[in-house]
Structures are given as structure tokens and as C-alpha cells.
Amino acid sequence: MADLCLLGTTPLPHRLRRRGSLASLVGDEVIGVVVFPGSNCELDVQWALQALGAETEIVWHRDTDLSGIDAVVLPGGFAHGDYLRTGAIARFSPVMTSVAEMAAAGRPVVGICNGFQILCEARLLGGALIANRDLSFICRPVEIEVVDSGTVLTAAVEPGTVLTLPLNSYEGQFTDPAEDVRIVARYVADVNGSQGRAAAVANAGGNVVGIMPHPERSSEEILGSADGRVLLEGLVAATERMTV
Amino acid sequence: MKTDLAPEQDGITEGPPTPTDDGPAPIHRLLGLTDGEFARIVEILDREPSAAELAMYSVMWSEHCSYKSSRAHLGRFPTEAPWVVVGPGENAGVIDLGDGWLAAFRIESHNHPSYVEPYQGAATGVGGILRDVFTMGARPVALWDQIRFGPLDQPKNRYLFSGVVSGIAGYGNAVGVPTVGGEVDFEECYTGNPLVNVMCLGILRSDQLVLGTAGEPGNVAVLLGAATGRDGIGGASVLASASFDEESGAKRPSVQVGDPFEEKKLIEACLELYDRDLVAGVQDLGAAGLSCALSEPAARAGVGMDVDLDTVGVREPQMTAPELLMSESQERMMAFVAPGNVEAVLAVAAKWEIAASVVGTVTEGRTLRVRHNGQVVAELPAASLTDEAPRYDRPLGEPAWMEDLWSNKWKHVAQPALATTLLQLLDDPSIASAAWAYEQYDHMLFLGTIVGPGNDGTLLRIKGTDKAVAVSTDGNGRLCLLDPRRGGARLVYEAALNVAMTGAEPRAVVDNLNFGNPEKPDVMWQFRQTIEGISEACEALGIPVVGGNVSFYNETDGTDIYPTPVVGLVGLVEPYPVPPPRLDRCREGMDLWLAGPADAIGLAGSAFEKVTFGHVGGRPTAPDATMAKAAIGFARRLVADHLSPALHDISDGGLAVAVAEMAIASAVGVVVDYADWRHLLSEDPHRFVFATDPEHRTSVEDAAAAAGIPLARLGSFGGNEIIFSRGGAKAVVDLATATETYRSALPRRLG
Amino acid sequence: MKVTVHIERRAVIADPEGAMIARSLADLGYDEVTAVRTGRTLHLEVEGDDVESVEKRVIDMCDRLLANPVIEDYRVEVDQ
Amino acid sequence: MKVTVHIERRAVIADPEGAMIARSLADLGYDEVTAVRTGRTLHLEVEGDDVESVEKRVIDMCDRLLANPVIEDYRVEVDQ
Ligand SMILES: Nc1ncnc2c1ncn2[C@@H]1O[C@H](COP(=O)(O)OP(=O)(O)O)[C@@H](O)[C@H]1O
Numbered sequence A: 001m002a003d004l005c006l007l008g009t010t011p012l013p014h015r016l017r018r019r020g021s022l023a024s025l026v027g028d029e030v031i032g033v034v035v036f037p038g039s040n041c042e043l044d045v046q047w048a049l050q051a052l053g054a055e056t057e058i059v060w061h062r063d064t065d066l067s068g069i070d071a072v073v074l075p076g077g078f079a080h081g082d083y084l085r086t087g088a089i090a091r092f093s094p095v096m097t098s099v100a101e102m103a104a105a106g107r108p109v110v111g112i113c114n115g116f117q118i119l120c121e122a123r124l125l126g127g128a129l130i131a132n133r134d135l136s137f138i139c140r141p142v143e144i145e146v147v148d149s150g151t152v153l154t155a156a157v158e159p160g161t162v163l164t165l166p167l168n169s170y171e172g173q174f175t176d177p178a179e180d181v182r183i184v185a186r187y188v189a190d191v192n193g194s195q196g197r198a199a200a201v202a203n204a205g206g207n208v209v210g211i212m213p214h215p216e217r218s219s220e221e222i223l224g225s226a227d228g229r230v231l232l233e234g235l236v237a238a239t240e241r242m243t244v
Numbered sequence B: 001m002k003t004d005l006a007p008e009q010d011g012i013t014e015g016p017p018t019p020t021d022d023g024p025a026p027i028h029r030l031l032g033l034t035d036g037e038f039a040r041i042v043e044i045l046d047r048e049p050s051a052a053e054l055a056m057y058s059v060m061w062s063e064h065c066s067y068k069s070s071r072a073h074l075g076r077f078p079t080e081a082p083w084v085v086v087g088p089g090e091n092a093g094v095i096d097l098g099d100g101w102l103a104a105f106r107i108e109s110h111n112h113p114s115y116v117e118p119y120q121g122a123a124t125g126v127g128g129i130l131r132d133v134f135t136m137g138a139r140p141v142a143l144w145d146q147i148r149f150g151p152l153d154q155p156k157n158r159y160l161f162s163g164v165v166s167g168i169a170g171y172g173n174a175v176g177v178p179t180v181g182g183e184v185d186f187e188e189c190y191t192g193n194p195l196v197n198v199m200c201l202g203i204l205r206s207d208q209l210v211l212g213t214a215g216e217p218g219n220v221a222v223l224l225g226a227a228t229g230r231d232g233i234g235g236a237s238v239l240a241s242a243s244f245d246e247e248s249g250a251k252r253p254s255v256q257v258g259d260p261f262e263e264k265k266l267i268e269a270c271l272e273l274y275d276r277d278l279v280a281g282v283q284d285l286g287a288a289g290l291s292c293a294l295s296e297p298a299a300r301a302g303v304g305m306d307v308d309l310d311t312v313g314v315r316e317p318q319m320t321a322p323e324l325l326m327s328e329s330q331e332r333m334m335a336f337v338a339p340g341n342v343e344a345v346l347a348v349a350a351k352w353e354i355a356a357s358v359v360g361t362v363t364e365g366r367t368l369r370v371r372h373n374g375q376v377v378a379e380l381p382a383a384s385l386t387d388e389a390p391r392y393d394r395p396l397g398e399p400a401w402m403e404d405l406w407s408n409k410w411k412h413v414a415q416p417a418l419a420t421t422l423l424q425l426l427d428d429p430s431i432a433s434a435a436w437a438y439e440q441y442d443h444m445l446f447l448g449t450i451v452g453p454g455n456d457g458t459l460l461r462i463k464g465t466d467k468a469v470a471v472s473t474d475g476n477g478r479l480c481l482l483d484p485r486r487g488g489a490r491l492v493y494e495a496a497l498n499v500a501m502t503g504a505e506p507r508a509v510v511d512n513l514n515f516g517n518p519e520k521p522d523v524m525w526q527f528r529q530t531i532e533g534i535s536e537a538c539e540a541l542g543i544p545v546v547g548g549n550v551s552f553y554n555e556t557d558g559t560d561i562y563p564t565p566v567v568g569l570v571g572l573v574e575p576y577p578v579p580p581p582r583l584d585r586c587r588e589g590m591d592l593w594l595a596g597p598a599d600a601i602g603l604a605g606s607a608f609e610k611v612t613f614g615h616v617g618g619r620p621t622a623p624d625a626t627m628a629k630a631a632i633g634f635a636r637r638l639v640a641d642h643l644s645p646a647l648h649d650i651s652d653g654g655l656a657v658a659v660a661e662m663a664i665a666s667a668v669g670v671v672v673d674y675a676d677w678r679h680l681l682s683e684d685p686h687r688f689v690f691a692t693d694p695e696h697r698t699s700v701e702d703a704a705a706a707a708g709i710p711l712a713r714l715g716s717f718g719g720n721e722i723i724f725s726r727g728g729a730k731a732v733v734d735l736a737t738a739t740e741t742y743r744s745a746l747p748r749r750l751g
Numbered sequence C, D: 001m002k003v004t005v006h007i008e009r010r011a012v013i014a015d016p017e018g019a020m021i022a023r024s025l026a027d028l029g030y031d032e033v034t035a036v037r038t039g040r041t042l043h044l045e046v047e048g049d050d051v052e053s054v055e056k057r058v059i060d061m062c063d064r065l066l067a068n069p070v071i072e073d074y075r076v077e078v079d080q
């Protein structure tokens, strides 16, 4: 159990496609966690999902074959250094074609933080994320109110529920000139200037969701809050539903 | 192959020699080498050095790389303990955490570069300390920054402070290593010379330990990472060692730019190399660049090396041999690889999209031979750059002004208005909440931070085990000015107590010695005294110093900074406490206790005297090893037995500030009974306050008695005011006001 | 060939950096500055000798990668 | 008056972002791009009617705030 991997050792490509799960409480659905060069939250997401009994698999950004994977998470970090625009270069990684196919097929596709930015650049979600209004990196817990229960991430949450999740971003201000935005959760206070105080948005089908704060960072009491767990549980359940 | 060892003039980028009455100054002086050092080089080589050789000696023999003024004193540190795996001398110290787990850690300064360009200076400081840690085979899991500036009412200091914080955030966040703690401090003496220190800790399995050795003859040197440009040329010997003056603007082009993305890939690639056992040794490229990365591993292994500079990937055309050898371009590592593994190493590099090139071969004998454009440009004994670097036993002596400082005691004629004083202290930028800085840092990545910034020590769990590593970093220039020996010792005790208050046992120390000009006997005396103090405290606690860094020449126009050692102390707790103690866990109805000497009334060097009267004088209270150990033991017991959910040591601002910080963090008021107002503002050592449920009173008293530490119940938590009460008299501060003052002090000043 | 790509944020999209710079300028006493917008420039070295075809390729690069049409406009300038 | 400030990182200073953009362009098949350097532009609205004095003030702003003299060069262009 004391695997260095649990501390945050590299998702080595040569180790890729190794699966791990703490307990097979659920079926054999697999949630893929995509790693781009510069990603850094992949093992945290994996840890939090595995704690819920989910089976996960680290997927390298050059992989194109996602067979056997039922849902994907694009984790936080700084894919390709956030150079040019955050998410702009990652969008062209080979894996993204398969991710787009999964999204089109109605499979759960969740982007957290940098993953959200990548989904926007890949046009799997509308809008874009620009620098926070106050031009500073914000790393602290914030309150968000879930306003839409019809997505793969929020299916288990009553609308109106307020969750405390850590934010950790510089380019966290959501903006979308299209205006027909499907906001899934809003910041209770306006922390970064996001349009409609959007903290999470979804596509029309509700299967592609981008969320700025990190559910995996609030998945255990010892981390200060376990509020994120209900979101990850929703994802696990949605993955299960899809594959039944 | 033609040999050309004749001295050449080209390639020395420092411009033409300054003419003097006797003609041009010799190049070695422009490179920072003394005439004596030059003579020594000629003696070693038995001839005049070539330009490339001169470049190598100049960077390797600089103060920054050779520790020529300090080495004589660093030997004083205790360095041994059963759990030490690697002590001083390698890139990072390594200790055993049990069950095959090791921790590697080190602290570094980037003071001068951060003054020249705060964002890039701090960013590359982070990059450098990370490399020192992952060079050892460890995954870097956390950073701590200790940063010091002049007062924020000067725009330049605000610029430096915000630039440095952005640089640490910009690099640390993007490279994917959380910055989980540190220190922010402001004093007049840092105005022209800010201090930017960063500590990094990494975790590894014992079979992954890698050393900075070239290994056996036949091994191949593979340069990994970024291309080499003319970055920081002269930086090692000029930027890092020369003092500031009006001319520093002229040295500006040698600013280095950090690329955290490249470093992130380099970390992952190196960890994969270690994991697959593909390297014999690794050395990072920092100050002194290739010169260091070639000579140190060769010297450590007692071998030589043949190197071809034409194979080095460059960012700019027409770089000369001296430039290539001196360049401080960031994000580069040198791996020493058995010939059979070279292909696999190059494949790993390709996978992570980093450049890699074979630049040399390890040879029998001890000669480092460097070729460029088909010619041998340097041929010298590898160890002459390292082991034979000059050492100076510089003169030292107690400054005449120490007695004056000590006798310059502030005469306290009356009790201050406590409410006003508390608010003044909470508003002091050195005491106020540092959230403005640490909320710009990712401090949560890896889900390990179970006690994070805003508390005394950091506690990092190792997931999948019940071990947690505790770290505290502490510095205090004012205290060390007033008594460098007592100050040095008190920093160790303070850090140890902070670590103990997370439940952990202190295990080892790294130190960063930021001092003024070592050519002054006063400064050397401060330096020696500090080392003495740190050593004494470490010996008393039975913990070794496993690494560190020295930064001299922190002076502006001839005025030295306060002697400012920074201590980083690492401890271990197993099993870690669940829930862990945190400042924000005080609750209505809990008792407030004080542990430690009851007669603490010393005010010399306190924030109170500085903030209220602008006074810095008198002699700070001496530490007491017995009391220090009792406090450490008692704090650990309180945590292990779950007697206290919140503990806080008494340091800057004294008991008054400590208690206020607990109340603010927990959003609950507190009533404190006191007998002598000086107890509230003294910063005398080995004291801490803590909260408990009233049901634990007897257990707490028994534990204190067993630990042999004085204990007093000061009051209790509740209400929404901070109240200091003696007899019928009360000083009352509204909790909301205190909170607002404490939290807004930095943002308000920074606009 | 040297090609410069000017990337500007669309007017309807917030420009926090521009706003911050305007504020700082006012703080420093330059209150004649009434607005600031920020843009980016990319200086490309491109092999090729036909201006028109180079320009076309760079426009293509902008559409695909260099600019994000949701929030940005761009302009390509071939310097030759 | 409209004033544009062009800010470039000095040629000797590394530009990792530019290098990464060049690499991505090559990955996308635009291998005719041999180098990319990044720069910034600031579009200022400035009150005033004397070109020369406006220019002078903006140069002043650049020296004090807008550009980082340690690693950047700038150029001021008054558009009128
Ligand atoms: N103040 C100090 N206390 C203990 N060890 C020190 C101190 N300063 C430097 N050292 C040790 O000396 C060795 C060489 O340091 P240095 O040359 O700065 O390494 P690097 O080349 O990695 O920067 C390191 O192992 C370091 O830990």
C-alpha cells in the first residue's frame, strides 16, 4: 500500500495503463485521468476517485486508444506550461480526438481547473477562461452553490447546496460572449470576476462539465473539507449508469 | 587533435580590462580572482591558464561555489545521527524516515538576483533548489519561502516584495510543487538587499537514492534539459558575490529566465530514469553551470572526464568555450550513464520532450579535458576546481559596538495601552497575516498538506502510510544582531518547538546563513557566533545539520544586513495525529494555557520595542536547553494524547499576539488573565500557548508535571472580544477589528 | 521571412491586465491615460519566399492555434 | 490620442514561451516556422493634443512602469 505513487510519483508512461483500485465496490467501469506534459493533479484525482472505490487509469496525452475507458477527467496543472494560452496547445494532443468522441457519445468528460480550460479551448465547452480580475493567483477554499443537478458531476447534489472547495488558479475568470451558458455552479461571492459568477459550466447534454475549484482537494476531512466527495461520487455513479 | 592552451582574450564577456596606471587590469581580477588565487592556479597547472580554464576557476572558486570564507567554520556543525543517510557535501541532505522512506531537503538563497529582477530572481531560485532535491532521486513535494524586504512604505520595496511573491508563485505553481509555508519579514536593513531563501523537501524510497557522482570510467555524461545560452555569465562570481552599489544596473543583461514547464518535464524524466535504474549519478547545473556539473561529480568519484563542448545544445550562436562553461542557463541536469544505458536514457528524454545530448566520457585518471571546435581548451585536475579551492580563515572579532547595543536598553516607565499595542502589532507587516502571499501559492497539491500555511509548522502526510513530515523554517535578523549566538540557538529551539507542536520529533536541520561582507571582522564574528549558537542547540537536541547554504556580501553601499540565519528543521511523527492540531480549532469554552518559563519578561529585541518605540537594543534572553527539551516533549505529548487541538508558540509580538492569532483563526474571542504586562509582550524562548477542553485539566497538569515544565491557566475562549484582564482592569479589543487589522495589513499596503 | 502576428482581445471581453495597468498609471499620477487594452505580438521567422502563401499559412496557424476566436482577434503582418 | 507601446524581451534573454509555440507549430505541421519570439502591446488612450509631449509622458510611463528595463525593450508609437 505504501506505494510511492500515492505520494505523487510520476505517472510514468511506461507504467501507463496500469489500473488501480482500492476496492471494487462498483462495477468494472474505468475512469481515465489524462496526463499532459505539465499536468500535476492527476494523482490527486486518482487518489480521491480510488478512495470512492472507482477504478482509474492514467492516460498519457499521446494515447489515442481509449477503449475500455468509460469516462475521462482532465485534471489540473499547467499543460504545456500554459504557454500561448492556457489549454491552447493541449487541445492538439492526440488523446483529445478520442476525448471529443467520448463527449459526443454522451460519456462523462470532466475538466478540473486546467482541464476546464482545455475543454474550452477544444470547444467541447463554450467560453474561455481569462486572468482573474485582480490579476493574482488564488489558492484558497471558496464557497460555490450548485444550481444545476442535471450533469454528470452534480447529479447527486440538490440545487441550492453550498459546497466549500479550494480554488487554485490564475486564469479562472470564465467569460463567454455567447451568453447561452449552462452554469452548473456559481461562486457565492464574486472571487475572480467570472461571468454569472460561474464556477462550473456544462454542455447541453450535461455530460461534459468544467469546474474551476478542485473537488479532489476537498475529498477528505483531514484536508479541511470533504465537500468535493459528493461531486466525485456523482461522476462515479454517472459512469456506472452509462455503462449499464 | 591540436592542443591550444594558450591564454586567449576573446570570450571573456566582462568587457575590456579597465586601464590603470600600469596598463590594463589582468582578466583574472575582472573575473573576481585575486592575484594570490591566480598564482595558485598557475602553480596547479604549472603554466598560465587558458581563457576557458580561467573561466572555470573563477566560477568554481567564487565565494558562492567554494565557500572559501565559510568552510573553516561550517565544520563546527554536528552532522551525525543514526538516521542521517547523506550529510553536508551533497546537493541535499537525506534522512531516514523508517520503512524504506527517505526525505531529502536543502535550503538556498537567491538574494542578489532577486534584487536585480525580483520575478525571475525568485523564480529561478525555486528552480535551483528543486534541482538540488530531485538530483538526489527524490520527488520534490514541498517548498517553503523565507523572504525579507525593506519597509513597505517605499515603492521599491513593494515592487520587490510583490515581484518575488509572483515569481515564487509563477514558478512553484507551474512546476507543480506546492509552497506550503515560509516567512515574510520587513526591516530597514533589507531595503537595498532583500533576502529570498527557499527550502525544498523531497521524498524517496531508499533504493532510489542517487548521488552526484560520475561513477566509473567509461560512463557517459548526458546533458539533459534546456539549451545553453549566455545566461548569468559572470553571475556566479559577479552577481552572487559582489556587493551592490550604484553600478549594479550595468550587470543587468545577465538575468536568467526560468521555465517551470521545462523543469516539470525534467523532474518527471529524471524520476523515470531513477525508477528504471538507468543512471549512475546525477548532478544539477546551477551556479557555475557546466564547470560545476563536470568537475564535482568527477572529483567525488576520483575520475577524470573528456568533454566536447560542440555537443552542447545552444540557444545562441557562436558561444565561446568560457561562455559555455560558465553559463547558468536554467533547467539543465547532467546524468552519468553506463554505456549500455545511453539509448534508454535518450528514449526517456524523448518521451518527456526534453533535449538530451552526450557531452562527455568518464576517464581513468583525474584530468578534466574540455574540447571546443576540435581543440582542447582546458585540461586540468578536476578536483583542483573543488577540493583545492582556496580557503580563507578571515579575521574576526567581537564588534566594539556590541557592548553599546547591549547597554542600550529601553526604559519602560509605564505599562503600555494594551489594546492599542496589540492592534499596532497585528498591523505590523512582519507579524500580520501572510495570506496575501501564501494564497498566491498552490499550497495544497499532492493532498499532503494537513497542517498548512498560517500555522507554526507544516505537517505533510505521506499518503498510504501513517507517517507525516513536519517542517518549520525560522529566521530573526533583529534577534541575531543583538546576539548572534543566542539568536542562532533560539532559532533552532523555536523551529524544533514548532515542529513538536504538530506532534513530530525534531530530526535534522538545514540552514541558510545570510550575512554581510565577510571581509569585515565584525561580520565574520557574527557568522562564527551564529554557527556556534546553531551548533549548541542542535547538540542539545541531538539533531544534526545535514545541509545548508551561505550567502555573504549582503550589504548596500557598505552597510551590512542584520546577520540573518534561517533554520529549516525537519521532524517526523508516526502515526500522525487525526485530526491534526491547527490554530483554527479553538472553540468557545476551551481553556487557554501557557507552558514555559513563568518569569519571561525580557523585551530586548522584541517586536513590541521595535514597533512601538522604533527601538532595537539590549541583550535578548539566553535560551535554556533543559527548558527547550521540556517544552518540546510536553507539546508532543499534548498532541499525541489528543489533549489539545490548537497550540501556538510565542514569538514575534509575544503572548498577546499569539493568543490573538488563535482567536482570529478560530473566530472566537478569548479572555487572558495576566500578572505583569511584560509577560504579554516578551518573546522569551520555550513558551507556547494552547487550547484544551476543560475536561482535560488534570491530564494537562499531570503531563506538564511529568515533562518538568511550568504551566499556567491563563483564561478561556469565548465571546467576540480579545480581553487582557488584571484585577478589575481590562484591555478590550473587538475580535472583528483585530481580524480586519491582521488580515488587511499587507493587502492595504500593497494597494 | 519575418511575420508579426498581433493578437488583440475582442472589445467585449474583459481585459483585467489593461484595467490594472490603467489603475497603476493613475496612481503614479498619469491621469491623462483614460484606458488601456493589452495585446500580444508573436514574431515568427518563417521560411518561404512567396509573401502571399506565407501570409496564408500564418493565417491558418492563427485560426488553428495562435488565436482563440472566442475572445481574440488577430492581424498578420509580413515584414519581409 | 491613441498610443501603442510595443514591448519586446531583449534578444539575449530566453523566451521559453516563444520556443514552446515554435515547437507546437512544428508539431502541427508548420515546420517552416523556425523561431518565435513573444512580445506585448499596450494600447493607451491618452488625453492631450501635443504629440511630442504625449510621447514624452508615455516614454516616462514605460521607464517607470510599463516595461521591465532589466529584460525588455520598448517602442512608443503615437497613432493620433
Ligand atoms: N550553512 C551550511 N551549513 C551546512 N552545510 C552547508 C552550508 N552551506 C553549504 N553547505 C553544504 O555545502 C555543500 C555545497 O554547497 P553548494 O556548493 O552551495 O551546493 P550547490 O552546488 O548544490 O549549490 C552542500 O552539501 C551544502 O549542504
Ligand SMILES: [Mg+2]
Pocket (backbone or CB within 6 Å): B091, B131, B132, B284, B286
Ligand atoms: Mg546543487
